[in-house]
Amino acid sequence: MKAPTRWDAVCTVDDLVPESGIAVWTEDGPVAVFYLPHRLPALFAISHHDPISGANVLARGITGDLKGEPVVASPLYKQHFSLRTGRCLEDESVQVKRYPVLLDGGRVRLEVPCEQRQTSAA
Amino acid sequence: MSKKTLIVIGNGMVGHHFLEQFVASPAAEDFRVVVFGEEKQLAYDRVHLSEYFSGSSHADLAMGTADWYTENRIELRLNEAVTRIDREGRKVTTDRGDYAYDELVLATGSYPFVPPIEGREHPHCFVYRTLEDLDAIRASARDGKSGVVIGGGLLGLEAANALKSLGLQAHVVEFAPRLMPVQLDAEGGSLLRHKIEELGVQVHTDKATTAIVEGQDARLRMNFSDDSHLDTDLIVFSAGIRPQDTLARACGLEIGERGGIVIDDHCTTSDRHIHAIGECALWDQRIFGLVAPGYTMARTLSSVLNNDEEAVFTGADMSTKLKLLGVDVGAIGDAHGQAPGARSIRFNDEQAGHYRRMVISEDGKRLLGAILVGDNSHYDTLLQYALNEITLPGNPETLILPESQGGAPALGPDALPETASICSCHNVTKGDICGAIDAGCSDLASVKVETKASTGCGGCSALLKNVVDSELEKRGVEVSKDICEHFPYSRQDLFHLVKVNGIRTFRTLISQYGKGHGCDICKPTVASILATCWNEHILTTDHVPLQDTNDTFMANMQKNGTYSIVPRVPGGEITPDKLIVLGEVAREYDLYTKITGGQRVDLFGATLSQLPEIWEKLIAAGFETGHAYGKSLRTVKSCVGNTWCRYGVQDSVGMAIFLENRYKGLRAPHKIKMAVSGCTRECAEAQSKDIGVIATENGWNLYVCGNGGMRPRHADLFATDLSDDGLIRTIDRVLMLYVRTADRLQRTSVWMENLEGGLDYLKEVVLEDSLGMGAELEAHMADIVSTYQCEWKTAVEDPEKRKRFREFVNEPEKKDPVQQWTVERDQRRPVLESA
Numbered sequence: 001m002k003a004p005t006r007w008d009a010v011c012t013v014d015d016l017v018p019e020s021g022i023a024v025w026t027e028d029g030p031v032a033v034f035y036l037p038h039r040l041p042a043l044f045a046i047s048h049h050d051p052i053s054g055a056n057v058l059a060r061g062i063t064g065d066l067k068g069e070p071v072v073a074s075p076l077y078k079q080h081f082s083l084r085t086g087r088c089l090e091d092e093s094v095q096v097k098r099y100p101v102l103l104d105g106g107r108v109r110l111e112v113p114c115e116q117r118q119t120s121a122a
Numbered sequence: 123m124s125k126k127t128l129i130v131i132g133n134g135m136v137g138h139h140f141l142e143q144f145v146a147s148p149a150a151e152d153f154r155v156v157v158f159g160e161e162k163q164l165a166y167d168r169v170h171l172s173e174y175f176s177g178s179s180h181a182d183l184a185m186g187t188a189d190w191y192t193e194n195r196i197e198l199r200l201n202e203a204v205t206r207i208d209r210e211g212r213k214v215t216t217d218r219g220d221y222a223y224d225e226l227v228l229a230t231g232s233y234p235f236v237p238p239i240e241g242r243e244h245p246h247c248f249v250y251r252t253l254e255d256l257d258a259i260r261a262s263a264r265d266g267k268s269g270v271v272i273g274g275g276l277l278g279l280e281a282a283n284a285l286k287s288l289g290l291q292a293h294v295v296e297f298a299p300r301l302m303p304v305q306l307d308a309e310g311g312s313l314l315r316h317k318i319e320e321l322g323v324q325v326h327t328d329k330a331t332t333a334i335v336e337g338q339d340a341r342l343r344m345n346f347s348d349d350s351h352l353d354t355d356l357i358v359f360s361a362g363i364r365p366q367d368t369l370a371r372a373c374g375l376e377i378g379e380r381g382g383i384v385i386d387d388h389c390t391t392s393d394r395h396i397h398a399i400g401e402c403a404l405w406d407q408r409i410f411g412l413v414a415p416g417y418t419m420a421r422t423l424s425s426v427l428n429n430d431e432e433a434v435f436t437g438a439d440m441s442t443k444l445k446l447l448g449v450d451v452g453a454i455g456d457a458h459g460q461a462p463g464a465r466s467i468r469f470n471d472e473q474a475g476h477y478r479r480m481v482i483s484e485d486g487k488r489l490l491g492a493i494l495v496g497d498n499s500h501y502d503t504l505l506q507y508a509l510n511e512i513t514l515p516g517n518p519e520t521l522i523l524p525e526s527q528g529g530a531p532a533l534g535p536d537a538l539p540e541t542a543s544i545c546s547c548h549n550v551t552k553g554d555i556c557g558a559i560d561a562g563c564s565d566l567a568s569v570k571v572e573t574k575a576s577t578g579c580g581g582c583s584a585l586l587k588n589v590v591d592s593e594l595e596k597r598g599v600e601v602s603k604d605i606c607e608h609f610p611y612s613r614q615d616l617f618h619l620v621k622v623n624g625i626r627t628f629r630t631l632i633s634q635y636g637k638g639h640g641c642d643i644c645k646p647t648v649a650s651i652l653a654t655c656w657n658e659h660i661l662t663t664d665h666v667p668l669q670d671t672n673d674t675f676m677a678n679m680q681k682n683g684t685y686s687i688v689p690r691v692p693g694g695e696i697t698p699d700k701l702i703v704l705g706e707v708a709r710e711y712d713l714y715t716k717i718t719g720g721q722r723v724d725l726f727g728a729t730l731s732q733l734p735e736i737w738e739k740l741i742a743a744g745f746e747t748g749h750a751y752g753k754s755l756r757t758v759k760s761c762v763g764n765t766w767c768r769y770g771v772q773d774s775v776g777m778a779i780f781l782e783n784r785y786k787g788l789r790a791p792h793k794i795k796m797a798v799s800g801c802t803r804e805c806a807e808a809q810s811k812d813i814g815v816i817a818t819e820n821g822w823n824l825y826v827c828g829n830g831g832m833r834p835r836h837a838d839l840f841a842t843d844l845s846d847d848g849l850i851r852t853i854d855r856v857l858m859l860y861v862r863t864a865d866r867l868q869r870t871s872v873w874m875e876n877l878e879g880g881l882d883y884l885k886e887v888v889l890e891d892s893l894g895m896g897a898e899l900e901a902h903m904a905d906i907v908s909t910y911q912c913e914w915k916t917a918v919e920d921p922e923k924r925k926r927f928r929e930f931v932n933e934p935e936k937k938d939p940v941q942q943w944t945v946e947r948d949q950r951r952p953v954l955e956s957a
C-alpha cells in the first residue's frame with residue numbers, strides 16, 4: 001500500500017526563478033523546486049540536500065540538459081542530478097529523493113509523505 | 123663496488139644540460155658527480171643575457187636551482203676555477219685543493235676575443251659574456267653619455283642594443299665593409315645597417331681601431347687607421363669568441379690550429395678519459411658558437427658514458443633566426459653560395475625593407491642556403507627545404523616572393539620527411555612527434571610534454587602545431603574545440619558570434635547556434651561573454667540562471683552551503699575606520715575572519731539570507747564588491763612604494779589602486795590577478811601574476827602571463843620603462859585580447875603558451891599593433907570601464923533581486939539544520955555531518 005502523502009502548497013509562481021531553482025522547507029526536509037519554462041513539464045522538485053557534500057545547496061546549481069536529460073549541477077562538487085529521477089549521472093549508486101510537483105492556480109504544490117491522513121490547510 | 127668520480131669543469135649552459143641528461147641516465151648510479159664553476163652564479167641562460175638589463179635577475183635566467191643539484195646529489199663548487207689537470211695522476215687542481223677523477227668533462231665554453239689594440243686595458247673597456255660583465259657595463263654607463271661596440275656581428279649588435287637601453291648613444295664600429303659579415307651579403311648587410319640607423323644606433327664600417335686614448339669630449343677616444351677618431355665614454359669588445367682551451371693545452375691534449383679542444387664523434391678528446399662539449403670543443407675542424415649544437419654534444423656524451431656505442435655527434439646546423447634591435451635577420455646553411463656552381467635568387471623590396479636571398483644548387487633542385495633581412499616569415503619553410511634536401515619546385519623564386527606576387531604558401535607539414543628536425547633545442551624530429559601521437563598523445567599540449575618539443579627557445583611552435591594538427595587529422599582524430607555538447611564552437615568562436623550578431627541572451631544564442639538547453643559548462647561561459655560584450659548587471663532575469671552559484675549570489679559558497687564575503691580593498695590600502703567597520707560587521711554576524719593572500723579580508727559563514735543585510739552595511743561604509751566570486755579581476759597587490767619605503771622609486775600603491783579601479787568588474791575566461799612593486803626588490807611578487815608591474819627609475823616594467831597556485835609560471839617581461847599612459851594602454855590591449863580569445867577557464871599563462879607564436883606574437887599584436895586592432899581593443903576596454911557598476915549596490919537596492927536571497931522561500935525564519943558550528947582559536951567554524 002502506498003504510504004500516506006499530501007499535496008503541500010510551498011510557494012507561489014512569483015517565487016520561482018525561470019531556468020533556475022529555489023529552496024523550500026517541507027515536513028520531509030528541504031526541497032529544491034526548479035522552473036524550466038522551455039520544457040514540458042516545466043516544474044521539477046528534488047531534495048535540496050546534496051548527498052555528496054552533505055550541504056543543502058542543490059537549488060543553487062545550474063540547470064540544463066545532458067543528452068536530453070534535464071539536470072542540475074551541484075554548486076559544490078559539480079555532479080549532475082537528473083531532475084526527473086534524482087539519480088546522479090556521475091555515480092549510479094547516488095540518488096536524491098524526487099517529489100511530484102504541480103501548479104494549482106498560482107500555487108506550487110509538492111506531494112510529501114505525511115504521518116496522519118489529512119489535507120493541507122495552506 | 124665504490125663509486126667512480128665524474129668531474130665536470132664549467133657550469134655554463136652546456137655543462138648544465140649535460141648534467142640534466144646524465145643524472146637521469148642509468149650510469150648516474152655508478153658515479154659521484156662534482157662540478158666546478160668559475161663564475162659565482164649557478165649556470166644561467168647566456169642566450170638571454172641581455173634581459174638582465176631589462177629587469178630579469180639571475181634567478182630568472184638560472185637554468186636550475188641549488189636544490190636541484192642537492193636533490194640529484196651533485197657536488198656543486200661555484201666560484202672555484204680549475205687551474206690544472208694532471209692526466210697521469212687523474213686529478214684536477216683548484217686553489218682549494220686536488221680532486222681525483224675517473225672521467226673528466228670539459229665544458230669551459232669560450233671567452234671573448236679582445237684584439238691587441240693599444241689602450242684596451244682601460245677600466246671603461248668591457249666584454250659582453252657574463253653577468254659580471256653586465257654589472258660593470260651598467261655601472262660605467264651610469265655617468266656616461268655614449269658607448270661604442272667594437273664588432274658588428276650578431277653579439278655586437280645585441281650589445282649595441284643593450285647600450286641603447288641603458289640610455290647611451292650607441293655606436294657600432296666594424297672592421298669589415300658591412301654588418302654581420304659572417305652571415306650576410308652586401309645587400310642584406312646594407313639593409314640591416316639602414317634599419318639599425320633608423321633606430322638611432324650609429325654604424326661605422328670599414329674602420330680599424332689603432333689605439334684607445336684619453337678622450338676630450340668623453341672619457342675615451344678611439345683612433346682609426348684612416349686618421350679619423352670617435353670619442354666615447356665606454357667600449358665593449360665584441361670581436362668574436364675563442365674556445366676556452368687553456369687547461370687542455372697545458373696538459374697536452376690535442377688542440378686545433380686556431381684553438382679548440384679536438385674531439386671525436388663521441389665527444390672524447392685525445393685522452394679517452396677526458397671529454398669536451400660546447401663551445402670549447404672542436405669537431406671536424408669546427409667550433410659551434412650556438413647553444414643547440416652544444417646541447418646535442420651534451421646528449422651524445424651522456425649516452426657515451428652509458429656505453430652506448432651508437433651515440434655519435436655528427437655536426438649541427440648553424441642556421442640562425444633572430445631579432446636584432448627589433449629587426450628580423452635569418453641565415454641558413456651556405457648563405458654566401460660558396461658551393462661550386464651555386465646560384466642565387468634575390469628579392470629586394472627597399473620600400474618595405476625586406477631582403478631575401480636563396481642559394482640553390484647547380485642543378486636547381488636543392489636549397490643550399492638563404493639570407494633574410496627584415497622579415498623572417500619565410501624562414502621555417504626555407505630551413506626545412508635546406509635541412510631535409512627537399513626537391514625545390516620548378517619555379518623556386520615563388521618561395522621568397524610575397525604571396526601577392528605569386529609567392530607559394532608555406533611548406534605543408536605533409537611534405538616533410540620523418541627525419542625532419544622540428545625542434546633543434548631538444549632534437550625532436552617529425553618521426554618523434556608521430557611516435558608520441560601513436561603512443562597516445564592526442565593534442566598539442568601532451569605532445570609538448572611527451573617530447574619536450576618547443577619548450578626550449580620556442581621558435582618552432584608554429585611548425586610544431588601544424589605538424590601535430592596534420593598528423594592528428596590523418597589519424598582521424600577530430601581536433602575538437604567544442605566547449606560542450608550544446609555548442610559546436612570554441613569560446614573564441616562564441617565570443618565572435620555574440621559580438622558580431624549583437625546577441626544579448628543565452629536563449630537567442632543557443633536557439634540560433636546550438637542545441638538543447640545548455641549546461642553548467644556553456645551557460646557560465648556565455649554569461650561571461652555577454653558580460654564582456656554588453657556589461658549588463660549579472661542579476662538581470664535573463665542572466666541569473668546562467669551563473670555559477672558564486673556569481674548568482676555574489677559570494678563564495680563554502681563547504682556547508684554558507685558564503686564568504688570579500689569586499690574590495692584596492693591595492694590593499696584601507697583606512698582604520700573602514701577596518702573597524704569590517705570588524706564590527708564580522709562581530710555582529712559572528713563571521714570567521716581571515717586576511718587573504720591578496721591583501722584583503724575574507725569574512726566566512728554568512729547564510730544566504732544574511733548576504734544582502736551585510737552588504738547594506740558594507741556599502742554604507744563605502745565598500746564595494748570584491749568579485750572574489752567571479753571570473754574577473756581579483757586584487758592588485760602592492761608594496762608600500764616610494765611614499766614610505768626608502769628603496770621605492772615609484773608610487774606603487776597609487777598605481778595599484780588605479781589599476782584595480784580600472785579593471786574591477788571586467789568579466790574574463792578565468793580570474794585575473796595583478797600586482798605592482800615599487801622597485802626591483804619586488805615585494806609585491808608581481809612576477810607571479812597575470813599582470814605584474816615593477817617600477818623602474820624611468821617608469822614601469824610590465825610582466826605578463828605569470829601564475830602562482832597549482833601551476834606556477836614566472837611572468838614574461840613584456841615591455842620596459844613605460845609611462846603611466848603607456849602602461850595602461852598596454853594592459854588594456856593584453857587583457858582585452860585575452861578576454862576575447864582565451865578558452866574557457868584558461869588562465870593567461872596557458873593562453874599565452876598556446877597562442878601560436880607565443881610571447882613574440884603577443885608582443886607584435888600588442889606593442890607593434892601588427893593586426894591593426896589596438897585602437898579597437900582600447901575602445902572596448904574604455905566602454906567596459908565606463909559602464910562599471912557595483913553589483914552588490916544594484917542588488918540591495920532592488921527588492922526583486924533581493925528575493926533571490928531567501929534560504930527557504932516559504933520559511934524566512936528557518937535555520938538550515940545542517941549548518942552546525944563549533945569554536946576554534948576563538949572563532950566560529952563549521953562542523954559538517956556528512957550525509
Ligand SMILES: Cc1cc2nc3c(=O)[nH]c(=O)nc-3n(C[C@H](O)[C@H](O)[C@H](O)COP(=O)(O)OP(=O)(O)OC[C@H]3O[C@@H](n4cnc5c(N)ncnc54)[C@H](O)[C@@H]3O)c2cc1C
Nearest residue numbers: 132134135136159160168169203204230231400401412413
Ligand atoms: C650575449 C650573448 C647572446 C647569445 N645569443 C645566442 C643565441 O641567440 N643563440 C645561440 O644559440 N647562442 C647564443 N649565444 C651563445 C651561447 O650562449 C653559447 O653557445 C653557450 O653559452 C655555450 O655554452 P657552454 O656551456 O659551452 O659555455 P658557457 O655558457 O660559456 O659556459 C662555460 C662556463 O665554464 C666556466 N669555466 C671556464 N673555465 C673554467 C675553469 N677553468 N674552471 C671552472 N669553470 C670554468 C665559465 O666561467 C663558464 O661559466 C649567445 C651568447 C652571448 C654571450
